[in-house]
Amino acid sequence: MAAKQSERIKLWGIVQGVGFRPYVAKIADKFNMKGQVLNIGGLVEITVTDTPLRISSFIDELVRSKPAPAEIVHIKREPIKYCDFDTFTIIKSDRGDNEAAMLPADLAICPDCLRELYTKTDPRYQHPFISCMICGPRYTIIDKIPYDRENTAMMDFSMCSFCKNQYTDLHDRRYHAQTISCHNCGPQLLWKENPNASDTVISNLEGDSEILDNASKILKNGGIIAFKSVGGYNLLADPFNDKATAKLRHIKNRESKPFAVMFRDVDQVKNYCSIDDIEEKLLNSSARPIILLEHKELPYEEIKKSRFIGSFLPSFAAQYILLDRISPLIFTSANISDMPMIKDEGEMIEMMNGNPLIDGMIYNARQIRVRADDSVVRVIDGQPQMIRRSKGYAPVPLYIDISDTKNNNNDFAINFHQNHPDTNSSPVSDSNITKKLKNVKNSTDPLMILASGSQLKNSFAVTKEHFVYMSQFFGDMDTVENQNLYSENIDRFCGLFRIKPNAVVCDMHPLYYTTGFAENYAKTYNLPLIRVQHHHAHVASVMAENNLSQPVIGISFDGTGYGTDGCIWGGEIFICHKSKAKRIAHLKYVDMIGGDSSVRDARRSAISYIHAYDNGYLKNNPSAEGHCKDITIDISDIISFGRKSLLDQPDSKLITAALNSGVNTVRSSSMGRLFDGVSALLGIKNHNNYEGQCAVMLEDAASFAKKHPGVDTVSDLALQFHNKVIDAIVNQCIATRKKYGLSQIVLTGGTFQNKILMEGVLEKLRDCGFIPYYNISVSPNDGGIALGQAYVAMHEIQDLLKK
Structure with a gap:
């Protein structure tokens, strides 16, 4: 033996x-x-x-x-x-050494706990916070690792003898379940009325049942309730009640963007939305993300403003037992648009007291350590794709392979260090980066990088060895409140995962808050700073996710990104390999009216394209090699359709005059602005009340034409435009393959959130023998930028350390 x-x-x-x-x-x-x-x-x-x-x-x-x-x-x-x-x-946990740590995201209620919730003889029957060792909040309640009860918000709740016995019983399902609680010892639902509410509300409610009965009565009568969920407060309303949704829009200062709707179960979702097996599995997953589902015909106008309903299921017991009383319900984050989601009782009371349209709040004594919005996912090409990575996914890291693999593609002969004639290179490092990296080379600590992310839809990232920890979604960095939250969470992330960055990476845009933050951080700690062009980072995020060690053709389409030539980019095609990128083509530059107002006002983009068309926009200029670097989309029929109605508007002469004289104009290759312009030219939508609205409505029109061809001229033109963009992408890939011998294609950027565009491109590329890749675990929009920045910096530093 x-x-x-x-x-x-x-x-x-x-x-x-x-x-x-x-x-x-x-x-x-x-x-x-x-x-x-x-x-x-x-x-x-x-x-x-x-x-x-x-x-x-x-x-x-x-x-x-x-x-x-x-x-x-x-x-x-x-x-x-x-x-x-x-x-x-x-045995008792230990803080541990400097190795990479991993924490679970918040986990939705499991089937066993859900069964107990509805079993009348069970001691935890109707307990709003029922959980076990495989479900319940995690990331949103943790203070530090290791994950033990005393290191979480549950430390405020002493276990009763019943829970203690289960917690210490090796054979019990709740053995060492850190969130264990029951009616006797756990958090309880609490109610606070709004004394400024216009309608009379009931106060001094006792017990979960009374509180939830009262809340459902208010909601059925068109009221608004604040509700403390796992990652922060939500505002709740009846989606079928026009009075309620109007009040909710007024509270949030949100004019038209559709609200997410929480359904009681999948069967209820199927009453309103078309759903396939993959989407059903996602709805029931432990992350409980919001899924974008195409809706069926509905008897109310609120949700009809988009062909998609953001649909999701309850993630914890309190939501289930409320939805037993009234369902479905709008569950939207409790905040004013563009402000952080509220997580603390003091913040919620302040908002409620200042707004009589909120009738009251359901809360509890368990503290939320970090706010996290619900994640948003859609199914594309038969598999899930992240749109907003937050609760249920953060802070689970991604593993990035930066091993020094050999490039076996002998046909690939691009000198990445040679600048493209009209652009500088990406990335760009500090002039003294080699000197600063000596500390990294001589240290026994692993490489740790802070990637600051983008300005819009921000998520940051920190790295340790091969792992990239993506933060939850923060939104746009335009407000002081979001900036403060961003800074606080970087400190929290670094503390939680025992990360002390020895390098920093950021966008190239000089006016981004995240760029300034990275510059100050690097200066304060004397760290090397690397700048990565926005669209290069988009492509790199896909390379990171898919472990693409060979050179790729990177197609990065979105609304706005700062180009290395000082122009506004957004319709870019690169050759990328590891940390290097070469811009080989782009949507042809168009002079556009500058400023934030032009991003919102699609008419300005439309008139800019009319002006460009009248000045020879469709004339191509092939390079000496016969490779056309300026990509054009023929929209002459769309311009003919919408020219008169747009140019007859009162301010169109002023806009045209500015374009003619070059006053307040920028050169732009943005695909996002082209979509906006086409939307306005077709009379679909002239103004973005929220980011991407014009493009979304243009896609909806194209979707109608796919289902009902020849019924509506505008919709038919919208679909034709989509097909022209698809053909332009495929033709460019064919030409690039002929020149460089590459067949791996990366599709990324916010424009590829368009399902018709994305699936149409994928089908044609595969028919032509290409191998396309795209974002899955992070969003193709700017929420995935930090991953791409981290990937580029990891490879760049690895190369520099060899010198």
């Missing part, structure tokens, strides 16, 4: 907050294995004494039968001095 030995086993991955230590103890009991398990930092460390064969079988079983929310990324085994154990125990 083989001799016994002792081994230390370390497991990296999502192994904290998902019941992993209790699971290990149960498997050890099954194998009669002696030893111990503990959390160390963000890892799990197991020490066992047994024969090598039995230890291997034990590890195989851990991997094979792991809890559903758990993910094991890496396992390390090492022999240690012999330890004589009497039993197998879970």
